[in-house]
Amino acid sequence: MDTLEVKDTICAISTPPGVGGIAVARISGHQAIEVAQRIWQGRSLAELPTHRASLGTVLDDQGAPLDQAVATVFRSPGSFTGEDVVELSVHGSRYVQQALIASLISAGARLAEAGEFTRRAFSSGRMDLAQAEAVADIIASESKAAHRIAMTQMRGRFSERLRSLRDRLVDLSCLLELELDFSEEDVEFADRAQLLSLATEIKTEVDRLAASFRSGQAIKNGIPVAIIGPTNAGKSSLLNALLGDDRAIVSDIHGTTRDVVEDTIYISDYQFRLMDTAGLRSTTDAIESIGIDRSRRAAERARIIIYVVDSTNPQPIDLPPTDAHILIALNKSDLVAQAPSPAPESNPSVVGQAPSPAIPISAKTGSGLDALKSALAALASEAESGQESVLVTNERHYQALTAASESITRAIAGMSSGLSGELIAQDTRLTIAHLSSILGDIPSSEILSTVFSRFCIGK
Ligand SMILES: Nc1nc2c(ncn2[C@@H]2O[C@H](COP(=O)(O)OP(=O)(O)OP(=O)(O)O)[C@@H](O)[C@H]2O)c(=O)[nH]1
Ligand SMILES: [Mg+2]
Structure with missing residues (x-):
């Protein structure tokens, strides 16, 4: 328990900044009810039972009616912070919000610091530190x-x-x-x-x-997925097709992509951070070399690598050893008449880590993209429910x-x-x-x- 702290009464707008249908001001502290009462016209808040709402009028710092409002009283210890809490719901105009806070401050509250409501919940023993941190994560x-x-x-x-x-x-x-x-x-x-x-x-x-932690962090921040492969295989086309957006430049010139192009998609319950990268090939172009270096670094950061192969021109897979999961996408399946050829010969360090069969796709027609998305979702779900019940x-x-x-x-x-x-x-x-x-x-x-x-x- 944090007994040394002086528990003055704090207030803040708890809804996001800006205009909204409704904005909520929260007041917490042993004088919360008294402070709110000073700017309140309506049923006496002191007499309002806990967890009960009442319609009334809030007053500005000059005592003039500011807005119609709903006050809800949560008495200690059964509130979020463990202290007496009053929530005032007003109309979400910027002016009303700012005037309400000014009025609460002149009535004796102080503006809360970042995280102070949750901090009070922790110090009053309502939750432990890990739980308080989870509130921020939610x-x-x-x-x-x-x-x-x-x-x-x-x-x-x-x-x-x-x-x-x-x-x-x-x-x-x-x-x-x-x-x-x-x-x-x-x-x-x-x-x-x-x-x-x-x-x-x-x-x-x-x-x-x-x-x-590695899985937990990836799921929390978006699972990093690197799209890797030789030049012209259709990596940028795949990124665009997955995003449903013309995000990266596509052309039939080898070495089009130089920088890592990053964007997020949601599949099933998961957020993925897709990274389109420069095609891998030996080059004397200084800028392209820098791009290829970046591709390799993206591959190192990734938890999943989509290795894109051009089915019309399959080359042996060339990847540095990695502990990422590897999905092989056989692109341009629209151009190969018969059933797609089996995965091209791969270097041994990769084979061991690519247990899933290669997925034939066409970034152009969209065929096979659902299978690729399902494979991504399956890997994510495996990472979430893998070894541990809590991440x-x-x-x-x-x-x-x-x-x-x-x-x-x-x-x-x-x-x-x-x-x-x-x-x-x-x-x-x-x-x-x-x-x-x-x-x-x-x-x-x-x-x-x-x-x-x-x-x-x-x-
Ligand atoms: N027919 C067909 N063409 C495709 C497909 N995917 C990509 N292409 C074409 O292949 C060429 C190369 O596509 P990109 O997406 O730029 O290839 P990339 O792998 O990003 O190439 P780099 O950035 O140079 O490494 C373009 O002309 C695309 O239109 C596909 O599924 N079918
Ligand atoms: Mg590209």
Whole structure:
């Protein structure tokens, strides 16, 4: 709990800037109802039951009627921030919004800082830090999948997982401390093998959560897809066909595209960031070489590569080793009469990573594009539901998990090499602290000793 903070009453427009049918001003703090009442004509807000709305009139800072409005009162602790909250819905004119805020400030509120409502929700214990961060992610979510992951986190699934890991670590830590306390009496509370297997299990889980970050981040920000292939294969035509827009220049001149052309599409629940790139070929043109360099870098950034082959002129696939998923698109299928030829011979580093069969497409007629889109959606869905039930999407969480993994690894190494219990216990505590930092509750020695007393009777 954030008890040091002075909880003055804050206000802000919570709807997006600009004109809208309705705008909502939110007021939070122990004087929220009193402040709102000063600019309110209508049923007394103090007498309004919690979670109830009432129609009335809001007044400007001169006391003149400003707009007809609906006031909703949420009493502490059953509100978003945990404090008393009043929401005033007014007509969404820019003038009304600005005059309403001016009026609330003259009535005793202060303009809220960015994120302050959610921050108060965190400090009043309404949610932990990971949940508060998820609120920001929900607001920023641009695809159904990004929204779904953020919702899971806001509802506390990720936090539950972390708490359960932490509790098991506290168990472990407790056994280690007991051994330390009684070491002279030669009492064994748990054999080393048992401690080791518990620690290893915890490390595996921490590592799996950390490993989900790449997928989680890609789904949150848009999955990077690089369109790669030789010149004139139809990469830019494919980008345009997928976007349904003349985004990139198309021509039959080899080496048309020089720069990476990027745009986003939505398929199924996912957002993809498509990158059209310069065709791969050996060239003496200095600018084209720079473009090809950029293609290779785009391929490195990508989670999925669409490798475009010209079916009328198939060449061996030439890709540097990559850990991206590779989809092979056999383009210009409209020009080959019979069933499309099998995938051209590929270099071995790629073959192993291209389990899906090549997809015949025509960027010109649009045939096969649905199959290509389905393949993209299937890869995205695999990445989402792959190894983990919750995906890590936040850089801060990822850093903390990585640090937790490092400290538990040291503890495990210590256990297997018979290092002093003191050092192992220290690394275990450090792991607990890293996991706790994600939830925002760094355990003070006081909290830890409370937790410990629950587990270690008589200590
Ligand atoms: N018939 C047919 N022509 C196509 C198809 N896709 C692309 N083309 C033609 O192939 C030529 C090259 O297309 P681009 O999309 O510019 O090829 P690119 O791979 O982007 O080429 P670079 O930018 O030079 O690397 C153009 O003349 C397109 O009209 C297709 O599916 N069928
Ligand atoms: Mg091109």
